[in-house]
Amino acid sequence: xxxxxxxxLLLTAADTMRAHGHEVRIVSMTPLGPMGxxxxxxxxxxxxxxxxxxxxxxxxxxxxxxxxxxxxxDVVHSHMVHANLMxxxxxxxxxxxxxxxxxxxxxxxxxxxxxxxxxxxxxVDHMTIVSDAAADRFVSERIVxxxxxxxxxxxxxxxxxxxxxxxxxxxxxxxLSLGKEFVWLAxxxxxxxxDYPNMLEAFAGVCERxxxxxxxxxxxxxxxxxxxxLLRRGNLEKSVRFLGVRHDIxxxxxxxxxxxxxxxxx
Numbered sequence: 001x002x003x004x005x006x007x008x009l010l011l012t013a014a015d016t017m018r019a020h021g022h023e024v025r026i027v028s029m030t031p032l033g034p035m036g037x038x039x040x041x042x043x044x045x046x047x048x049x050x051x052x053x054x055x056x057x058x059x060x061x062x063x064x065x066x067x068x069x070x071x072x073x074d075v076v077h078s079h080m081v082h083a084n085l086m087x088x089x090x091x092x093x094x095x096x097x098x099x100x101x102x103x104x105x106x107x108x109x110x111x112x113x114x115x116x117x118x119x120x121x122x123x124v125d126h127m128t129i130v131s132d133a134a135a136d137r138f139v140s141e142r143i144v145x146x147x148x149x150x151x152x153x154x155x156x157x158x159x160x161x162x163x164x165x166x167x168x169x170x171x172x173x174x175x176l177s178l179g180k181e182f183v184w185l186a187x188x189x190x191x192x193x194x195d196y197p198n199m200l201e202a203f204a205g206v207c208e209r210x211x212x213x214x215x216x217x218x219x220x221x222x223x224x225x226x227x228x229x230l231l232r233r234g235n236l237e238k239s240v241r242f243l244g245v246r247h248d249i250x251x252x253x254x255x256x257x258x259x260x261x262x263x264x265x266x
Contacts, residue, residue: 001028001036001046004189006079006104009154011035014044027067029060029083034245061086065093075100081108085116088123101127102152103144105193106134107265114143121145128152161250172255176243181212185256187249190221192264197230199262204234215240215260218252 001007014024026046028036030053039046047067049060068076068090075098078087084101091099101124108114121144128150129135135151138144173183184203188194196217203215217227217240224242231237246252253259 001026001032001034001039001048005154007033007035009104010079011039011042011044012155012157014039015042018044025067025071025073027064029086034247038247061089061093064090068096069094074098077102080104081113081117084124084127085113085120088120091123099124103127103129103134103138105266106131106137107193114141117143121148124148126150130154161253164250164254168251169254172251176216176241176252176255178214178255181214182210182258183256184213184215184258184260185218185253186215186260186262187218187253188261188263189219190223190227192223193266194221195262195264196223196227198264199260200227200230200234200236200240202262203240203260204236207236207239211239213239216243216252216256217241218243218246218249220245 001011010026014026018024024044026036026039026044028046028048029051030048031050032040032046032048036046036048049063051057051060064086073096076087076090076096077100078084079102081103084103087096087099087101090096127144127148129138129144130151130153132151135146135149139146139149173179184206186196186199190196199215203213206213215236228242231240243252
């Protein structure tokens with residue numbers, strides 16, 4: 001429950017399901033990030049297995065089994081490859097009436113993780129995936145059978161973006177000390193998939209033609225320091241600004257003139 005798109009989707013879905021009368025609990029494998037705490041602030045029961053990122057720990061699986069055995073959910077819904085594989089192992093330890101897994105990307109990991117999918121597909125009732133392109137890849141490479149896969153695109157609450165008060169753009173630009181220059185915005189984690197080096201190289205070319213252009217970067221991630229180093233090497237410190245973690249993305253977006261996405265895969 002950090003700041004990724006999957007985290008945001010899960011948070012929105014959980015809150016909406018609760019509004020429709022479902023009882024929902026969220027379990028994060030790793031320590032809670034901003035959206036985990038936001039879920040708690042919304043009153044959604046949210047717990048963490050406190051597993052270290054990238055380090056398999058059987059104690060996390062045992063803890064999850066205790067949670068499921070105690071709460072006895074009707075459906076366990078896992079998201080992304082590590083949780084998907086963990087939920088399948090969970091089914092060998094405790095009763096799970098229905099297990100649904102969601103794949104959130106066209107690429108979720110290397111051969112070992114994909115072999116894990118192939119070997120454990122019999123332990124999941126159904127899988128959803130976020131796009132046709134991703135579905136085609138997982139089916140063509142025989143990672144998941146077409147019969148057990150349904151494409152369910154990510155949902156977006158468009159009202160949150162459309163119904164901003166009059167003057168939001170002007171007030172947000174003022175708070176960010178922006179004038180009349182053209183402002184680009186990028187929102188995303190500082191991780192390999194987002195390919196910020198490619199974006200910054202392109203923006204350096206923009207600045208040569210339009211010296212007043214600005215680029216706002218919203219998010220956090222393990223490559224933040226490397227990204228800052230790229231700014232210094234490209235003499236972009238005055239043109240690019242890090243805004244960190246923000247919970248007012250629609251307002252920040254209203255202040256920008258263009259949105260830029262450089263992801264190597266999504």
